[in-house]
Amino acid sequence: MMGNLGVVLKRELASYFATPVAYVFIVIYLIMAAVFTFYLGGFFEREIADLEPFFRFHPWLYLFLVPAIGMRLWAEERKSGTVELLLTLPITAGEAVLGKFLAAWLFIGLALALTFPIWITVNVLGNPDNGVIVAAYVGSWLMAGGFLAISACLSAATRNQVVAFILAVVVCFVFLLSGLPMVLDAFRGWLPQVLIDAIANLSFLVHFTSISRGVLDLRDVLYFGLVIGFWLAANRIVLELKKAD
Amino acid sequence: MIRAKSLTRRYGPLLAVDRLSFSVEPGTVLGFLGPNGAGKSTTMKMLTGFLEPSSGTAEIFGHDIRTQALAARRQLGYLPEGAPLYGELSVERFLAFVAEARGFRGGEVKSRVHAAVDRLSLAEVLGQTIETLSKGFKRRVGIAQAILHDPPALVLDEPTDGLDPNQKHEVRRLISEMAQDKIMIISTHILEEVDALCTRAMIIARGRLLADDTPEGLLRRSRYHNAVTLVLDDLQTAASRLSELDEATEVEIRRGRLTVFPSGRGNLFEAVTRTVRDAGWSVSQIQLESGRLDEVFRKVTGAEEAA
Numbered sequence: 001m002m003g004n005l006g007v008v009l010k011r012e013l014a015s016y017f018a019t020p021v022a023y024v025f026i027v028i029y030l031i032m033a034a035v036f037t038f039y040l041g042g043f044f045e046r047e048i049a050d051l052e053p054f055f056r057f058h059p060w061l062y063l064f065l066v067p068a069i070g071m072r073l074w075a076e077e078r079k080s081g082t083v084e085l086l087l088t089l090p091i092t093a094g095e096a097v098l099g100k101f102l103a104a105w106l107f108i109g110l111a112l113a114l115t116f117p118i119w120i121t122v123n124v125l126g127n128p129d130n131g132v133i134v135a136a137y138v139g140s141w142l143m144a145g146g147f148l149a150i151s152a153c154l155s156a157a158t159r160n161q162v163v164a165f166i167l168a169v170v171v172c173f174v175f176l177l178s179g180l181p182m183v184l185d186a187f188r189g190w191l192p193q194v195l196i197d198a199i200a201n202l203s204f205l206v207h208f209t210s211i212s213r214g215v216l217d218l219r220d221v222l223y224f225g226l227v228i229g230f231w232l233a234a235n236r237i238v239l240e241l242k243k244a245d
Numbered sequence: 246m247i248r249a250k251s252l253t254r255r256y257g258p259l260l261a262v263d264r265l266s267f268s269v270e271p272g273t274v275l276g277f278l279g280p281n282g283a284g285k286s287t288t289m290k291m292l293t294g295f296l297e298p299s300s301g302t303a304e305i306f307g308h309d310i311r312t313q314a315l316a317a318r319r320q321l322g323y324l325p326e327g328a329p330l331y332g333e334l335s336v337e338r339f340l341a342f343v344a345e346a347r348g349f350r351g352g353e354v355k356s357r358v359h360a361a362v363d364r365l366s367l368a369e370v371l372g373q374t375i376e377t378l379s380k381g382f383k384r385r386v387g388i389a390q391a392i393l394h395d396p397p398a399l400v401l402d403e404p405t406d407g408l409d410p411n412q413k414h415e416v417r418r419l420i421s422e423m424a425q426d427k428i429m430i431i432s433t434h435i436l437e438e439v440d441a442l443c444t445r446a447m448i449i450a451r452g453r454l455l456a457d458d459t460p461e462g463l464l465r466r467s468r469y470h471n472a473v474t475l476v477l478d479d480l481q482t483a484a485s486r487l488s489e490l491d492e493a494t495e496v497e498i499r500r501g502r503l504t505v506f507p508s509g510r511g512n513l514f515e516a517v518t519r520t521v522r523d524a525g526w527s528v529s530q531i532q533l534e535s536g537r538l539d540e541v542f543r544k545v546t547g548a549e550e551a552a
Contacts, residue, residue, distance in 0.1 A: 004346060018334055081329030085330070085390070088318060089347065
Protein backbone atom coordinates (compact mmCIF):
# COMPACT_ATOMS: atom_id res chain seq x y z
CA MET A 1 0.00 0.00 0.00
CA MET A 2 1.48 3.29 -1.08
CA GLY A 3 0.45 6.42 0.76
CA ASN A 4 -0.13 9.79 -0.82
CA LEU A 5 3.42 10.70 0.14
CA GLY A 6 4.65 7.99 -2.19
CA VAL A 7 2.31 9.16 -4.96
CA VAL A 8 3.69 12.69 -4.81
CA LEU A 9 7.26 11.42 -4.58
CA LYS A 10 6.85 9.15 -7.58
CA ARG A 11 5.40 11.90 -9.74
CA GLU A 12 8.21 14.28 -8.81
CA LEU A 13 10.87 11.76 -9.68
CA ALA A 14 9.10 10.99 -12.96
CA SER A 15 9.32 14.71 -13.79
CA TYR A 16 13.06 14.84 -13.08
CA PHE A 17 13.76 12.06 -15.49
CA ALA A 18 11.26 13.27 -18.08
CA THR A 19 13.30 16.47 -18.48
CA PRO A 20 17.04 17.06 -18.91
CA VAL A 21 17.16 18.34 -15.28
CA ALA A 22 18.16 14.96 -13.86
CA TYR A 23 20.86 14.20 -16.39
CA VAL A 24 22.36 17.69 -16.44
CA PHE A 25 22.45 17.79 -12.66
CA ILE A 26 24.08 14.41 -12.24
CA VAL A 27 26.71 15.03 -14.91
CA ILE A 28 27.60 18.49 -13.63
CA TYR A 29 27.66 17.27 -10.06
CA LEU A 30 30.04 14.44 -10.87
CA ILE A 31 32.32 16.62 -12.97
CA MET A 32 32.48 19.34 -10.33
CA ALA A 33 33.07 16.85 -7.55
CA ALA A 34 35.96 15.38 -9.53
CA VAL A 35 37.46 18.79 -10.36
CA PHE A 36 37.37 19.85 -6.73
CA THR A 37 38.81 16.58 -5.49
CA PHE A 38 41.67 16.20 -7.93
CA TYR A 39 42.69 19.79 -8.63
CA LEU A 40 41.79 21.82 -5.57
CA GLY A 41 41.93 18.97 -3.09
CA GLY A 42 45.18 17.49 -4.35
CA PHE A 43 43.84 13.96 -3.99
CA PHE A 44 46.96 12.27 -5.43
CA GLU A 45 49.57 14.73 -4.25
CA ARG A 46 48.61 14.22 -0.61
CA GLU A 47 49.42 10.52 -0.82
CA ILE A 48 46.97 9.78 1.97
CA ALA A 49 44.35 7.10 1.43
CA ASP A 50 41.21 8.96 2.49
CA LEU A 51 38.42 10.98 0.90
CA GLU A 52 38.99 14.18 2.82
CA PRO A 53 39.77 16.19 -0.34
CA PHE A 54 36.53 14.83 -1.86
CA PHE A 55 34.22 15.70 1.03
CA ARG A 56 35.91 18.96 1.95
CA PHE A 57 34.34 20.72 -1.03
CA HIS A 58 30.85 19.28 -0.74
CA PRO A 59 29.46 22.27 1.18
CA TRP A 60 30.56 24.57 -1.65
CA LEU A 61 29.28 22.26 -4.32
CA TYR A 62 25.88 22.06 -2.62
CA LEU A 63 25.74 25.78 -2.08
CA PHE A 64 24.96 26.21 -5.78
CA LEU A 65 23.73 22.85 -6.97
CA VAL A 66 21.11 22.16 -4.29
CA PRO A 67 19.31 25.50 -4.71
CA ALA A 68 19.30 24.72 -8.44
CA ILE A 69 17.30 21.57 -7.70
CA GLY A 70 15.19 23.17 -4.99
CA MET A 71 14.24 26.36 -6.84
CA ARG A 72 11.73 24.63 -9.08
CA LEU A 73 9.93 22.64 -6.38
CA TRP A 74 7.15 25.16 -5.78
CA ALA A 75 7.97 28.17 -7.94
CA GLU A 76 7.37 26.13 -11.07
CA GLU A 77 4.08 24.71 -9.78
CA ARG A 78 2.88 28.15 -8.86
CA LYS A 79 3.87 29.65 -12.17
CA SER A 80 2.21 26.95 -14.26
CA GLY A 81 -0.82 26.75 -11.98
CA THR A 82 -0.40 23.02 -11.32
CA VAL A 83 -0.20 23.81 -7.61
CA GLU A 84 -3.96 24.28 -7.80
CA LEU A 85 -4.33 20.84 -9.30
CA LEU A 86 -2.03 19.26 -6.74
CA LEU A 87 -3.58 20.86 -3.68
CA THR A 88 -7.18 20.16 -4.68
CA LEU A 89 -6.50 16.44 -4.94
CA PRO A 90 -7.21 14.55 -1.72
CA ILE A 91 -3.62 15.12 -0.60
CA THR A 92 -2.74 17.20 2.44
CA ALA A 93 -0.33 20.12 2.15
CA GLY A 94 2.01 18.29 4.52
CA GLU A 95 2.11 15.24 2.27
CA ALA A 96 2.80 17.42 -0.75
CA VAL A 97 5.61 19.34 0.98
CA LEU A 98 7.25 16.20 2.34
CA GLY A 99 6.76 14.18 -0.84
CA LYS A 100 8.40 16.82 -2.99
CA PHE A 101 11.26 17.26 -0.55
CA LEU A 102 11.91 13.53 -0.28
CA ALA A 103 11.91 13.11 -4.06
CA ALA A 104 14.53 15.83 -4.46
CA TRP A 105 16.56 14.51 -1.52
CA LEU A 106 16.55 10.97 -2.89
CA PHE A 107 17.57 12.35 -6.24
CA ILE A 108 20.54 14.20 -4.72
CA GLY A 109 21.31 10.99 -2.83
CA LEU A 110 21.43 9.18 -6.15
CA ALA A 111 23.89 11.72 -7.54
CA LEU A 112 25.99 11.34 -4.40
CA ALA A 113 25.89 7.56 -4.66
CA LEU A 114 27.16 7.78 -8.22
CA THR A 115 30.48 9.10 -6.89
CA PHE A 116 31.21 5.53 -5.73
CA PRO A 117 34.11 5.06 -8.19
CA ILE A 118 36.22 7.41 -6.09
CA TRP A 119 35.56 5.23 -3.08
CA ILE A 120 36.69 2.21 -5.04
CA THR A 121 39.74 4.13 -6.26
CA VAL A 122 40.88 5.04 -2.79
CA ASN A 123 40.48 1.43 -1.69
CA VAL A 124 42.56 0.24 -4.60
CA LEU A 125 45.29 2.74 -3.86
CA GLY A 126 45.54 2.22 -0.13
CA ASN A 127 43.77 1.17 3.02
CA PRO A 128 41.39 3.97 3.98
CA ASP A 129 39.19 3.90 7.06
CA ASN A 130 35.92 2.94 5.39
CA GLY A 131 33.94 3.76 8.54
CA VAL A 132 34.99 7.37 8.23
CA ILE A 133 33.99 7.38 4.57
CA VAL A 134 30.52 5.97 5.32
CA ALA A 135 30.03 8.60 8.03
CA ALA A 136 31.13 11.33 5.64
CA TYR A 137 28.70 10.11 2.97
CA VAL A 138 25.86 10.16 5.50
CA GLY A 139 26.93 13.60 6.71
CA SER A 140 27.12 14.92 3.17
CA TRP A 141 23.63 13.67 2.38
CA LEU A 142 22.24 15.14 5.60
CA MET A 143 23.82 18.48 4.82
CA ALA A 144 22.34 18.35 1.30
CA GLY A 145 18.96 17.80 2.99
CA GLY A 146 19.46 20.96 5.03
CA PHE A 147 20.29 23.01 1.95
CA LEU A 148 17.37 21.45 0.13
CA ALA A 149 14.81 22.22 2.85
CA ILE A 150 15.92 25.87 2.80
CA SER A 151 15.67 25.97 -1.00
CA ALA A 152 12.23 24.31 -1.00
CA CYS A 153 10.84 26.80 1.49
CA LEU A 154 12.14 29.80 -0.44
CA SER A 155 10.85 28.31 -3.68
CA ALA A 156 7.33 28.48 -2.23
CA ALA A 157 7.79 32.20 -1.57
CA THR A 158 7.94 33.20 -5.25
CA ARG A 159 6.79 32.08 -8.66
CA ASN A 160 10.07 33.16 -10.16
CA GLN A 161 12.67 30.41 -10.14
CA VAL A 162 15.62 32.78 -10.51
CA VAL A 163 14.54 34.74 -7.45
CA ALA A 164 14.05 31.47 -5.57
CA PHE A 165 17.55 30.37 -6.55
CA ILE A 166 19.26 33.56 -5.46
CA LEU A 167 17.38 33.73 -2.15
CA ALA A 168 18.23 30.12 -1.46
CA VAL A 169 21.94 30.59 -2.21
CA VAL A 170 22.11 33.58 0.11
CA VAL A 171 20.33 31.89 3.00
CA CYS A 172 22.32 28.68 2.51
CA PHE A 173 25.50 30.74 2.51
CA VAL A 174 24.60 32.33 5.83
CA PHE A 175 23.81 28.93 7.34
CA LEU A 176 26.97 27.46 5.94
CA LEU A 177 29.21 30.13 7.37
CA SER A 178 27.46 31.09 10.57
CA GLY A 179 30.39 29.63 12.53
CA LEU A 180 32.93 31.87 10.83
CA PRO A 181 34.04 35.31 12.08
CA MET A 182 32.54 37.13 9.08
CA VAL A 183 29.06 36.21 10.32
CA LEU A 184 29.72 36.18 14.05
CA ASP A 185 31.38 39.62 14.02
CA ALA A 186 28.11 41.10 12.90
CA PHE A 187 26.52 39.96 16.16
CA ARG A 188 29.46 40.38 18.51
CA GLY A 189 29.19 43.35 20.84
CA TRP A 190 25.42 43.57 20.98
CA LEU A 191 24.35 39.98 21.57
CA PRO A 192 25.20 37.98 24.69
CA GLN A 193 27.86 35.32 24.30
CA VAL A 194 25.28 32.54 24.75
CA LEU A 195 23.42 33.61 21.64
CA ILE A 196 26.60 34.04 19.66
CA ASP A 197 27.59 30.50 20.58
CA ALA A 198 24.13 29.39 19.51
CA ILE A 199 24.55 31.08 16.14
CA ALA A 200 27.99 29.56 15.76
CA ASN A 201 26.39 26.20 16.42
CA LEU A 202 23.95 26.68 13.56
CA SER A 203 26.78 26.38 11.06
CA PHE A 204 26.41 23.56 8.55
CA LEU A 205 30.17 23.58 8.18
CA VAL A 206 30.85 22.87 11.83
CA HIS A 207 28.44 19.96 11.98
CA PHE A 208 29.43 18.54 8.64
CA THR A 209 33.12 18.72 9.45
CA SER A 210 32.62 16.85 12.67
CA ILE A 211 30.63 14.10 10.93
CA SER A 212 33.09 13.81 8.06
CA ARG A 213 35.93 13.19 10.50
CA GLY A 214 34.16 9.93 11.15
CA VAL A 215 32.32 10.87 14.31
CA LEU A 216 28.66 10.20 13.60
CA ASP A 217 27.52 12.06 16.70
CA LEU A 218 23.80 11.89 17.40
CA ARG A 219 23.80 15.62 18.09
CA ASP A 220 25.05 16.42 14.58
CA VAL A 221 22.48 14.10 13.01
CA LEU A 222 19.79 15.63 15.19
CA TYR A 223 20.95 19.08 14.17
CA PHE A 224 20.41 18.41 10.47
CA GLY A 225 17.12 16.68 11.26
CA LEU A 226 15.92 19.77 13.10
CA VAL A 227 17.08 22.12 10.36
CA ILE A 228 15.18 20.07 7.78
CA GLY A 229 12.10 19.85 10.00
CA PHE A 230 12.11 23.56 10.70
CA TRP A 231 12.42 24.62 7.07
CA LEU A 232 9.81 22.14 5.88
CA ALA A 233 7.37 23.42 8.50
CA ALA A 234 8.15 26.93 7.27
CA ASN A 235 7.64 25.69 3.71
CA ARG A 236 4.10 24.61 4.58
CA ILE A 237 3.29 27.95 6.12
CA VAL A 238 4.79 29.95 3.25
CA LEU A 239 2.88 27.82 0.77
CA GLU A 240 -0.38 28.44 2.61
CA LEU A 241 0.27 32.18 2.69
CA LYS A 242 1.47 32.60 -0.87
CA LYS A 243 -0.58 30.16 -2.92
CA ALA A 244 -3.41 32.61 -3.37
CA ASP A 245 -1.28 35.29 -5.06
CA MET B 246 -25.77 18.53 -3.18
CA ILE B 247 -23.52 21.53 -2.82
CA ARG B 248 -24.44 24.25 -0.38
CA ALA B 249 -22.51 27.48 0.10
CA LYS B 250 -23.18 29.42 3.27
CA SER B 251 -22.08 33.04 3.34
CA LEU B 252 -18.88 32.14 1.56
CA THR B 253 -16.51 35.11 1.82
CA ARG B 254 -12.94 35.68 0.73
CA ARG B 255 -10.73 38.71 1.17
CA TYR B 256 -7.38 39.42 -0.43
CA GLY B 257 -6.02 42.01 1.94
CA PRO B 258 -8.42 44.95 1.74
CA LEU B 259 -10.11 43.58 -1.39
CA LEU B 260 -13.35 41.73 -0.89
CA ALA B 261 -13.25 39.14 -3.69
CA VAL B 262 -16.29 37.11 -2.67
CA ASP B 263 -18.93 38.66 -0.49
CA ARG B 264 -21.25 36.38 1.54
CA LEU B 265 -22.20 34.09 -1.31
CA SER B 266 -24.95 31.61 -0.44
CA PHE B 267 -26.55 29.13 -2.79
CA SER B 268 -27.31 25.46 -3.14
CA VAL B 269 -27.15 23.18 -6.17
CA GLU B 270 -28.92 19.87 -6.74
CA PRO B 271 -27.69 16.97 -8.85
CA GLY B 272 -28.73 17.21 -12.50
CA THR B 273 -27.97 20.91 -12.60
CA VAL B 274 -25.50 22.63 -14.88
CA LEU B 275 -24.87 25.84 -13.02
CA GLY B 276 -23.16 28.65 -14.88
CA PHE B 277 -21.20 31.29 -12.98
CA LEU B 278 -21.44 34.39 -15.11
CA GLY B 279 -19.64 37.58 -14.46
CA PRO B 280 -17.11 40.09 -15.67
CA ASN B 281 -13.41 39.30 -15.18
CA GLY B 282 -12.46 39.70 -11.55
CA ALA B 283 -16.02 39.17 -10.36
CA GLY B 284 -15.06 36.44 -7.92
CA LYS B 285 -16.07 33.39 -10.01
CA SER B 286 -12.69 31.72 -9.84
CA THR B 287 -12.20 32.59 -6.18
CA THR B 288 -15.53 30.97 -5.36
CA MET B 289 -14.49 27.84 -7.24
CA LYS B 290 -11.11 27.79 -5.51
CA MET B 291 -12.87 27.82 -2.17
CA LEU B 292 -15.36 25.10 -3.12
CA THR B 293 -12.55 22.84 -4.32
CA GLY B 294 -10.44 23.42 -1.22
CA PHE B 295 -7.57 25.36 -2.79
CA LEU B 296 -8.32 28.51 -0.81
CA GLU B 297 -9.64 28.81 2.71
CA PRO B 298 -12.70 31.03 2.99
CA SER B 299 -12.11 34.16 5.10
CA SER B 300 -15.50 33.43 6.62
CA GLY B 301 -18.50 31.28 5.86
CA THR B 302 -18.24 27.76 4.54
CA ALA B 303 -19.69 25.28 2.07
CA GLU B 304 -20.82 21.68 2.16
CA ILE B 305 -20.08 19.24 -0.62
CA PHE B 306 -22.53 16.34 -0.27
CA GLY B 307 -22.59 16.85 3.47
CA HIS B 308 -18.84 17.32 3.92
CA ASP B 309 -17.79 20.71 5.25
CA ILE B 310 -14.93 22.17 3.21
CA ARG B 311 -13.26 23.54 6.33
CA THR B 312 -13.55 20.67 8.76
CA GLN B 313 -13.69 17.71 6.35
CA ALA B 314 -11.55 19.08 3.55
CA LEU B 315 -10.30 15.78 2.14
CA ALA B 316 -13.71 14.11 2.21
CA ALA B 317 -15.18 17.15 0.44
CA ARG B 318 -12.46 17.07 -2.22
CA ARG B 319 -13.15 13.40 -2.95
CA GLN B 320 -16.64 14.34 -4.13
CA LEU B 321 -15.31 16.81 -6.66
CA GLY B 322 -13.52 16.87 -9.95
CA TYR B 323 -11.89 20.18 -10.75
CA LEU B 324 -10.53 21.81 -13.86
CA PRO B 325 -8.64 24.92 -12.71
CA GLU B 326 -8.56 28.03 -14.89
CA GLY B 327 -6.30 27.59 -17.90
CA ALA B 328 -6.26 23.81 -17.35
CA PRO B 329 -2.77 23.57 -15.82
CA LEU B 330 -1.06 20.20 -16.35
CA TYR B 331 2.35 18.68 -15.70
CA GLY B 332 3.62 19.34 -19.21
CA GLU B 333 6.71 17.19 -18.98
CA LEU B 334 4.75 14.00 -18.32
CA SER B 335 3.02 11.81 -20.86
CA VAL B 336 -0.78 11.80 -20.87
CA GLU B 337 -0.81 8.27 -19.49
CA ARG B 338 1.71 8.96 -16.73
CA PHE B 339 -0.10 12.12 -15.71
CA LEU B 340 -3.52 10.48 -15.54
CA ALA B 341 -2.02 7.56 -13.60
CA PHE B 342 -0.66 10.05 -11.07
CA VAL B 343 -4.07 11.63 -10.61
CA ALA B 344 -5.68 8.18 -10.29
CA GLU B 345 -3.17 7.21 -7.59
CA ALA B 346 -3.67 10.49 -5.79
CA ARG B 347 -7.40 9.74 -5.90
CA GLY B 348 -6.65 6.55 -4.01
CA PHE B 349 -6.79 3.95 -6.78
CA ARG B 350 -4.16 1.22 -6.79
CA GLY B 351 -2.88 -1.48 -9.11
CA GLY B 352 -5.19 -2.62 -11.89
CA GLU B 353 -7.78 -0.03 -10.98
CA VAL B 354 -5.41 2.79 -11.90
CA LYS B 355 -5.21 1.35 -15.39
CA SER B 356 -8.93 0.78 -15.77
CA ARG B 357 -9.75 4.28 -14.50
CA VAL B 358 -7.24 5.89 -16.84
CA HIS B 359 -8.52 3.90 -19.78
CA ALA B 360 -12.15 4.71 -19.05
CA ALA B 361 -11.33 8.43 -18.99
CA VAL B 362 -9.15 8.14 -22.08
CA ASP B 363 -11.97 6.43 -23.99
CA ARG B 364 -14.50 8.97 -22.82
CA LEU B 365 -12.40 11.89 -24.07
CA SER B 366 -10.93 10.17 -27.14
CA LEU B 367 -7.36 10.54 -25.96
CA ALA B 368 -6.13 7.10 -27.06
CA GLU B 369 -4.09 8.46 -29.97
CA VAL B 370 -2.04 10.78 -27.73
CA LEU B 371 -1.74 8.52 -24.70
CA GLY B 372 2.04 8.21 -24.90
CA GLN B 373 2.68 11.81 -25.92
CA THR B 374 4.25 14.41 -23.68
CA ILE B 375 1.50 16.79 -22.59
CA GLU B 376 3.35 19.98 -23.57
CA THR B 377 3.51 18.83 -27.19
CA LEU B 378 -0.29 18.53 -27.46
CA SER B 379 -2.64 21.02 -29.09
CA LYS B 380 -4.73 23.24 -26.87
CA GLY B 381 -7.86 21.20 -27.53
CA PHE B 382 -6.17 17.98 -26.48
CA LYS B 383 -4.68 19.61 -23.40
CA ARG B 384 -8.13 20.76 -22.35
CA ARG B 385 -9.45 17.24 -22.83
CA VAL B 386 -6.64 15.89 -20.64
CA GLY B 387 -7.65 18.47 -18.04
CA ILE B 388 -11.24 17.25 -18.16
CA ALA B 389 -10.10 13.62 -18.12
CA GLN B 390 -8.24 14.12 -14.85
CA ALA B 391 -11.32 15.76 -13.36
CA ILE B 392 -13.66 12.85 -14.17
CA LEU B 393 -11.24 9.97 -13.44
CA HIS B 394 -12.89 9.07 -10.14
CA ASP B 395 -16.40 9.63 -11.51
CA PRO B 396 -17.22 12.34 -8.96
CA PRO B 397 -20.81 13.37 -8.30
CA ALA B 398 -19.83 17.01 -8.84
CA LEU B 399 -17.58 18.75 -11.33
CA VAL B 400 -16.21 22.26 -11.10
CA LEU B 401 -14.88 23.59 -14.39
CA ASP B 402 -13.30 27.03 -14.46
CA GLU B 403 -13.68 28.50 -17.95
CA PRO B 404 -13.59 25.12 -19.69
CA THR B 405 -13.78 26.54 -23.21
CA ASP B 406 -11.62 29.64 -22.78
CA GLY B 407 -8.97 30.03 -25.47
CA LEU B 408 -10.27 27.24 -27.68
CA ASP B 409 -11.22 27.60 -31.34
CA PRO B 410 -14.93 27.31 -32.25
CA ASN B 411 -14.70 23.61 -33.12
CA GLN B 412 -12.89 22.78 -29.91
CA LYS B 413 -15.39 24.87 -27.96
CA HIS B 414 -18.23 22.92 -29.51
CA GLU B 415 -16.49 19.65 -28.67
CA VAL B 416 -15.96 20.59 -25.02
CA ARG B 417 -19.55 21.76 -24.68
CA ARG B 418 -20.78 18.48 -26.13
CA LEU B 419 -18.68 16.60 -23.56
CA ILE B 420 -20.05 18.70 -20.72
CA SER B 421 -23.65 18.16 -21.83
CA GLU B 422 -23.04 14.42 -22.06
CA MET B 423 -21.66 14.26 -18.55
CA ALA B 424 -24.32 16.49 -17.07
CA GLN B 425 -27.02 13.95 -16.25
CA ASP B 426 -27.33 13.24 -12.53
CA LYS B 427 -24.17 15.20 -11.72
CA ILE B 428 -23.69 18.67 -10.38
CA MET B 429 -21.74 20.74 -12.85
CA ILE B 430 -20.50 24.18 -11.97
CA ILE B 431 -19.03 26.06 -14.89
CA SER B 432 -17.69 29.56 -15.00
CA THR B 433 -17.65 31.56 -18.15
CA HIS B 434 -17.84 35.03 -19.50
CA ILE B 435 -19.17 33.79 -22.82
CA LEU B 436 -22.90 34.40 -22.73
CA GLU B 437 -23.83 32.03 -25.55
CA GLU B 438 -22.37 29.26 -23.41
CA VAL B 439 -24.98 29.82 -20.74
CA ASP B 440 -27.74 29.34 -23.26
CA ALA B 441 -26.02 26.34 -24.83
CA LEU B 442 -25.11 24.50 -21.65
CA CYS B 443 -26.61 25.65 -18.43
CA THR B 444 -29.85 24.84 -16.69
CA ARG B 445 -29.24 27.59 -14.19
CA ALA B 446 -27.15 30.74 -14.20
CA MET B 447 -25.80 32.93 -11.46
CA ILE B 448 -24.58 36.40 -12.33
CA ILE B 449 -21.78 37.49 -10.00
CA ALA B 450 -20.08 40.86 -9.97
CA ARG B 451 -17.78 42.41 -7.39
CA GLY B 452 -18.12 39.24 -5.34
CA ARG B 453 -21.87 39.52 -4.94
CA LEU B 454 -24.64 37.33 -6.26
CA LEU B 455 -26.78 39.60 -8.44
CA ALA B 456 -29.08 37.16 -10.20
CA ASP B 457 -29.85 33.48 -9.90
CA ASP B 458 -32.21 32.11 -12.52
CA THR B 459 -32.66 29.75 -15.44
CA PRO B 460 -31.29 31.04 -18.75
CA GLU B 461 -34.92 31.49 -19.89
CA GLY B 462 -35.67 33.41 -16.74
CA LEU B 463 -32.73 35.70 -17.41
CA LEU B 464 -33.88 36.21 -20.99
CA ARG B 465 -37.31 37.23 -19.72
CA ARG B 466 -35.62 40.14 -17.96
CA SER B 467 -34.44 41.47 -21.29
CA ARG B 468 -36.39 44.30 -22.85
CA TYR B 469 -36.03 42.34 -26.09
CA HIS B 470 -38.00 39.43 -24.62
CA ASN B 471 -40.98 38.88 -26.99
CA ALA B 472 -40.01 41.91 -29.04
CA VAL B 473 -40.50 41.63 -32.81
CA THR B 474 -37.79 42.61 -35.25
CA LEU B 475 -38.53 43.24 -38.94
CA VAL B 476 -36.49 44.00 -42.02
CA LEU B 477 -38.41 45.92 -44.68
CA ASP B 478 -38.05 48.82 -47.11
CA ASP B 479 -39.97 51.71 -45.63
CA LEU B 480 -38.78 51.65 -42.03
CA GLN B 481 -40.15 55.08 -41.01
CA THR B 482 -43.75 54.49 -42.12
CA ALA B 483 -43.79 51.06 -40.52
CA ALA B 484 -42.29 52.43 -37.32
CA SER B 485 -44.93 55.11 -36.86
CA ARG B 486 -47.75 52.73 -37.73
CA LEU B 487 -46.53 49.94 -35.43
CA SER B 488 -45.86 52.26 -32.50
CA GLU B 489 -49.57 53.03 -32.41
CA LEU B 490 -50.43 49.41 -31.66
CA ASP B 491 -51.88 48.81 -28.25
CA GLU B 492 -49.59 45.77 -27.88
CA ALA B 493 -46.44 47.87 -28.43
CA THR B 494 -44.65 50.36 -26.19
CA GLU B 495 -41.94 51.73 -28.41
CA VAL B 496 -40.05 51.07 -31.62
CA GLU B 497 -36.39 51.29 -32.41
CA ILE B 498 -34.56 51.44 -35.73
CA ARG B 499 -31.05 50.16 -35.70
CA ARG B 500 -28.87 49.18 -38.63
CA GLY B 501 -31.77 48.77 -41.06
CA ARG B 502 -33.83 46.73 -38.64
CA LEU B 503 -36.98 47.76 -36.90
CA THR B 504 -37.66 46.41 -33.44
CA VAL B 505 -41.06 46.73 -31.77
CA PHE B 506 -41.11 46.29 -27.99
CA PRO B 507 -44.07 44.66 -26.26
CA SER B 508 -46.26 46.58 -23.84
CA GLY B 509 -47.38 43.38 -22.17
CA ARG B 510 -50.98 43.74 -23.39
CA GLY B 511 -52.04 41.06 -25.89
CA ASN B 512 -49.83 39.21 -28.34
CA LEU B 513 -47.43 41.57 -30.05
CA PHE B 514 -46.24 39.11 -32.68
CA GLU B 515 -49.76 38.47 -33.89
CA ALA B 516 -50.57 42.16 -33.90
CA VAL B 517 -47.44 42.97 -35.92
CA THR B 518 -48.00 40.23 -38.49
CA ARG B 519 -51.64 41.33 -38.86
CA THR B 520 -50.58 44.92 -39.43
CA VAL B 521 -47.96 43.90 -41.97
CA ARG B 522 -50.52 41.84 -43.88
CA ASP B 523 -53.14 44.61 -43.78
CA ALA B 524 -50.71 47.29 -44.92
CA GLY B 525 -49.27 45.05 -47.62
CA TRP B 526 -45.61 45.88 -46.82
CA SER B 527 -43.01 43.63 -48.37
CA VAL B 528 -41.16 42.27 -45.39
CA SER B 529 -38.00 40.27 -46.01
CA GLN B 530 -37.54 39.13 -42.40
CA ILE B 531 -39.65 38.93 -39.29
CA GLN B 532 -38.44 37.50 -36.03
CA LEU B 533 -39.77 37.00 -32.53
CA GLU B 534 -36.97 37.76 -30.08
CA SER B 535 -36.42 35.56 -27.03
CA GLY B 536 -34.34 38.21 -25.30
CA ARG B 537 -30.70 39.20 -25.29
CA LEU B 538 -28.44 37.88 -22.57
CA ASP B 539 -25.74 40.47 -23.14
CA GLU B 540 -28.24 43.21 -22.41
CA VAL B 541 -29.49 41.45 -19.25
CA PHE B 542 -25.91 40.90 -18.20
CA ARG B 543 -25.06 44.58 -18.57
CA LYS B 544 -28.24 45.63 -16.84
CA VAL B 545 -27.66 43.30 -13.89
CA THR B 546 -23.98 44.06 -13.48
CA GLY B 547 -24.66 47.77 -13.67
CA ALA B 548 -22.60 48.48 -16.75
CA GLU B 549 -25.53 49.29 -19.01
CA GLU B 550 -24.73 52.94 -19.54
CA ALA B 551 -21.23 52.02 -20.67
CA ALA B 552 -22.63 50.01 -23.58
